[in-house]
Amino acid sequence: MRSFDVRIWEIRKRPTKKPSYEVRWLVSGETFSETFRTKGLADGRRSKLVAAAKSGEPFDTETGLPDSLVEQVEALPSLSWFAFASSYLVMKWPDAAPNSRDSINETLTDVTLVLCEDRPDRPEDRVLRTALRNWAFVVRADDEPEPSKEVANALHWIGKASMPLAALKDATVARRVLDRLKRKLDGTPAGAETTRRKRRVLTNAVKYAIELGEFAENPLAAVQWTPPKVAETVDPGVVVNPRQARELLTAVSYVGNYQRARGRRQVAFFATIYYGGLRPAEAVGLRRADCTLPDEGWGLLILRKTRPTAGTRWTDTREVHDHRGLKNRAAEETRRVPIPPGLVAVLQAHLAEFGTAKDGRVFRNERGGVLGSTAYWRVWDEARRLALTPEQVDSPLAKRPYDLRHAALSTWLNAGVDPTEVAQRAGNSIEVLLSRYAKCLDGRQHVANRRIESLLDGDDG
Incomplete structure (x- = not known):
């Protein structure tokens, strides 16, 4: 011994x-x-x-x-990264939202390409990415065609070249993987939110490996790697004031010719985001039966579903738009949103001219289908160029349709509406609401300062 x-x-x-x-x-x-x-x-x-x-x-x-x-x-079996990643995808796919499936696919593809050994007859990166994105990391229907010979050869090469899963225990290899998550395909830095999203997927995959007994602990934790910081607060520079919002909505009506009404049929859509504070996917899924539109006074929207754009590859129905419940809520939970008389009138006029889709949706494209994000983004881009000055067009002001929601919530908070009520209408928690819109509350600070000053002046008297 x-x-x-x-x-x-x-x-x-x-x-x-x-x-x-x-x-x-x-x-x-x-x-x-x-x-x-x-x-x-x-x-x-x-x-x-x-x-x-x-x-x-x-x-x-x-x-x-x-x-x-x-x-x-x-x-212990010598499990390759590629074999493990494939099993992880199958485990996650059924319960993952379509956009989450896309994110998982993209992350596993990036990591797999890093964890390939230098072997002869390596296919082009373009072919390898196509094989992984379109075939390896997608749960496909049984009746779909087989991959091409080029893709099949690429998948065979990846299976042979894939490093062992245990390679992540090597800090040098783990760092290469993490650094890849910070880069786009062209090598330029990826956005902070993109990097954080991919890191979250990879960490979840490693946790699954721990469940399987492949790791005793997270090997990534040993790498002193700092992801880029993500801006958690809304930039006040994106928030339009009420006058600018009205001008933008008017400009939307001038997009496209009158007969096709490409812009006019979307005025009420953007108005719903601004005056109701809806997320765009919530507005896309809005149905006439869930709208209370009285001739006088405030109306009410009952939100039940969202129709986010996902892509046919990621949805179970093979449709471009997914059918989902409201964000951060149980599947059948609803949200009640009071809407001002001005928005009630806009919706009434929209329904009188354009009607609804066959399934009762308030907003639809020219052919009656689901209003896609590409379509309303194009209209919004043209409307900004009509309504704003060249300097404002080049600025972040209302750059995205979602910025109308930011403007709505900021306006409500600055108007003195109780944060609890704002959070309930917006579908956010109070903590997230106040932290995200902290920089947009200058108006409320001025009101508070005047009240404090008035109180102090009264004490001096």
Whole structure:
């Protein structure tokens, strides 16, 4: 029996970081060590080493492990990253939203291309991405055609070239993977939100690997890698004032010729986002039966469904638009949104001229189908150029249709509406509402300052 000693130390990498725990032991005078993110995992490894030593097990001089632990390591299957990623996709697909499926697909594709060894006859990157995006990481219908020979060959090459899943334990490899998430295909930096989204997918995949027993802990946690910061607050520069909003809505009506009414049929759509604070996907899914539009006074919208644009590859129905419940709510939960008389009148005029789609949707395209994001983005872009000055067109002011919702919520808060009521109408939590729109509340600050000043002046008197 070779001599050995087993000890455990706590190592703090940074004062602000959680400590890591290192197990060290000696075998024939040579030091071996393993590092763990939690003390429980480290104690578990130490206990196994001590038990093996007390039972008289011989220790391997190359690995430093007792025979029982060496046998466990050798018994583990050599699962490739590609095989694991494919199983992870199958596990996540049924319960994932279409846009989440797209995000999972994109992230797994990026990581898979990094975790490929340099083998002969490598296909072009374009072919590899097509094979992964369109075939490998998509749950396809049984009646869909087989991939082309080019794609099939690419998938075969990936299967052979894929590194083991355990390669992520190598900090150098893990860093290469993480750095890839920060880049677009052309090598330029990706947006902060895109990077965070992909990192979230990869972290979730690694957690699944831990569930399967492939990892004892998250190997990515050992890499000192900082993702780009994501702006959590709304930029006041995107928020239009009421006059600008009216001018933009008027400009929408001038987009396209009168007969096709490409712009006119979307005026009420954008008005619903601005005056009702709806998300665009909520407005797309709005039905006539859920609208209370009285001749006088305020009306009411009852939101039940959203119709986000996803793409046929990601939806179970193979339609471009998904059928989903409201964001951050149970599937059948609704949201009641009071709407001002001005919006009631706009919706009444819209319904009188354009009617509804066959399924009762208030907004539809020229052929009666679902109003797509591409269509309303084009109209909005043209309307901005009609309504705004060249300097404003080049600015972030109302750059996206969604910015009308930002303007609505900012207006309500600055008007002194209770944040609880604003959050309820908008479908946000109060915490998210106030944190996101903190920079847009200058008007409320001025009101508060005047009230404080008035109170202080009264005390002086």
